[in-house]
Amino acid sequence: MGLEFYTSRLGDAINWARKYSLFQYPFVTACCGMEFMAVWAPKYDVARFGAEFPRFSPRQADLLIVVGTITERQGPVLRRIYEQMCEPKWTVAFGVCASTGGFYQNYSTMPGADQCIPIDVYIPGCPPRPEQVLDGLMMLQDKIQEKRGFVQVRERREHDELLKAKGKLKVIP
Amino acid sequence: MSVEALNRAKELLGAVVVSTHSYRGDDTVIVDGANIRKTLETLKNDPDLAMNFLADLTAVDYFGREPRFEVVYHLRSFKTGARLRVKAQVAEPEDGSNPALDSAIELWHCADWMEREVWDLYGIKFRGHPDLRRILMYEEFVGHPLRKDYPKEKRQPLVRRPPDEV
Numbered sequence: 356m357g358l359e360f361y362t363s364r365l366g367d368a369i370n371w372a373r374k375y376s377l378f379q380y381p382f383v384t385a386c387c388g389m390e391f392m393a394v395w396a397p398k399y400d401v402a403r404f405g406a407e408f409p410r411f412s413p414r415q416a417d418l419l420i421v422v423g424t425i426t427e428r429q430g431p432v433l434r435r436i437y438e439q440m441c442e443p444k445w446t447v448a449f450g451v452c453a454s455t456g457g458f459y460q461n462y463s464t465m466p467g468a469d470q471c472i473p474i475d476v477y478i479p480g481c482p483p484r485p486e487q488v489l490d491g492l493m494m495l496q497d498k499i500q501e502k503r504g505f506v507q508v509r510e511r512r513e514h515d516e517l518l519k520a521k522g523k524l525k526v527i528p
Numbered sequence: 529m530s531v532e533a534l535n536r537a538k539e540l541l542g543a544v545v546v547s548t549h550s551y552r553g554d555d556t557v558i559v560d561g562a563n564i565r566k567t568l569e570t571l572k573n574d575p576d577l578a579m580n581f582l583a584d585l586t587a588v589d590y591f592g593r594e595p596r597f598e599v600v601y602h603l604r605s606f607k608t609g610a611r612l613r614v615k616a617q618v619a620e621p622e623d624g625s626n627p628a629l630d631s632a633i634e635l636w637h638c639a640d641w642m643e644r645e646v647w648d649l650y651g652i653k654f655r656g657h658p659d660l661r662r663i664l665m666y667e668e669f670v671g672h673p674l675r676k677d678y679p680k681e682k683r684q685p686l687v688r689r690p691p692d693e694v
Contacts, residue, residue, distance in 0.1 A: 427686050428666050462673035462682060463665070470685065522687065 366502070373417070373443065374496040375405035380416035380440070382433060385423025387450035390482035399485040404492055413439040418495075421468040424452040424459060430471040437472040445495060448474045449488065451481045473514040531555065533610035536577055540570050546617065554613060561599065561618040565630035571603060571612065572635055579603035579612055582632065585642035587650045591676035595619035597627055597652055618652060628653035649674040 381391060395401050395409070410416045413436045425433060437446070448468050451457040454477040456466035468474060475498060478491035534555040538545055544567055546558045559567045571579040584602040597618040604611050618627045631654035632639040643654045644663040651672035654660060662669065666686050671678055 427684065430686050461680070462678065462684070465685070466683070522685070 367500070370500050370502060374499040377404075377406040377418045377445070377492075377495075378408050378410045378416050379406055379418040379420050380411070380413050380436070381409055381420050381422055382436060383422040384425065384429065385450075385452060387423045387452070387482040390485065390488070391420070391422045391449060394485045394488045399489065401489065401492065404489065404496065406492060413437075414441060416440055417444055419444065419446045419472070420449050421446065421453040421472075421474075422449040424457070425465045425468045425471075426463050427465050428463070430465055433468065434471045445475045445499065446472055447491060447495060448477045449491075450483055451479050454479055457481060469514075471518070533577060533605070533608065533612050536574070537571060537612060540574055540577070541567055553611075555611070556613045556615060558598075558615045558617065561595075561616040561627070561629040564599070564601075564614075564616040565632070567614060567616075568601065568603075568632050568635055571614070576608075577610070577612075578605045578607040579610075580606055582636035582638055582642075583611075585632070585639055585646065587646045587652055589650060589674065589676045597650065599629060599646065599652060601632070626651045626653045628655055630654070631656040633657055648672070651675060 381388075383391060393399060395407070401407055406418065413419070417440070419437055419440060421433065437444075446468075448454040452459065452464070453468045454474075456464050458481075460466075465471065476491045476495045478487055480487050483491075531550060534548060534550055534557070537557050538548060541557065541559070544559050544563045546560060548555070548557050550556070557567075568579075571577050581604040582601060583604045584600070586600050588598045588600060590596060590598065595617040597620070599616045599618055601614040601616070602611070603614060616629060618629055620627050629652070631643060633643065633654070633656065640657070640659075641663055643657050644659075644661060646652050647654065647657075647660050648662040648664050649672055661667075665673065668686060669684055671682075
């Protein structure tokens with residue numbers, strides 16, 4: 356038997372490891388939380404994708420899942436939770452409210468969580484079906500593998516500059 | 529039973545009552561905002577009516593009508609089980625300042641947060657309220673969003689850092 360070895364670029368191998376061990380922090384604010392629980396329960400079993408372990412501290416999480424409506428008043432809180440997460444980190448907007456504000460068009464609702472933090476994957480639906488969520492999670496895994504996620508600090512800085520230009524962010528971390 | 533309560537209220541309040549109506553068991557007394565404190569006190573302290581529970585306190589903006597605002601009190605009697613709705617008509621002052629009427633907080637302590645909510649969303653002040661701050665919106669918010677002349681599309685993003693941020 357000859358010498359066995361496997362060649363890969365180091366970055367690809369690391370990204371492969373990262374995409375199958377997403378520790379998520381669920382930021383659940385509204386009714387989408389019920390659907391979120393369904394995805395995480397055994398029937399749809401997100402553990403198959405390596406993302407089964409919710410950490411209820413942002414400092415231990417890689418993936419921020421914004422589940423439900425974000426109000427203007429919650430914006431600074433969400434931003435702070437995002438800043439507390441360590442690199443590398445990714446975000447998912449779960450449901451149409453977190454993506455665009457949904458059917459709320461009023462004084463209190465933020466039109467999408469991307470008004471205060473960068474978002475990698477938007478999962479529409481009111482609430483989204485668990486299959487949609489799994490699809491979104493696989494899209495995120497593809498992004499991580501191809502380094503198209505917000506793992507790049509540069510992209511996130513650009514988003515911050517955009518928010519700053521709109522007057523929606525005071526302090527650049 | 530409720531119609532009896534309405535009749536008794538009319539009898540007690542006399543000339544203070546602007547109008548009344550009764551629809552499917554919902555009885556309403558409409559009074560002027562200047563008399564609201566006296567009205568509520570009378571309804572609460574009368575032994576027959578004994579309206580000792582303030583179930584709800586809210587407001588309505590009838591934009592384009594005079595008087596513009598109505599502050600609505602939903603009263604309930606634990607003694608008789610009767611319900612009574614009291615509406616206080618509040619006009620917007622000529623100089624564009626916030627309309628004001630007397631607070632009900634000394635009669636029912638639960639009026640505290642409800643009056644703060646009415647102040648926050650409608651901009652109606654309550655004289656005698658000890659701590660009339662915004663309750664739902666943030667302090668930086670400008671205007672009163674449930675007024676009909678508040679622009680529907682107007683957004684006021686909050687860019688404040690949390691207070692414990694150094």
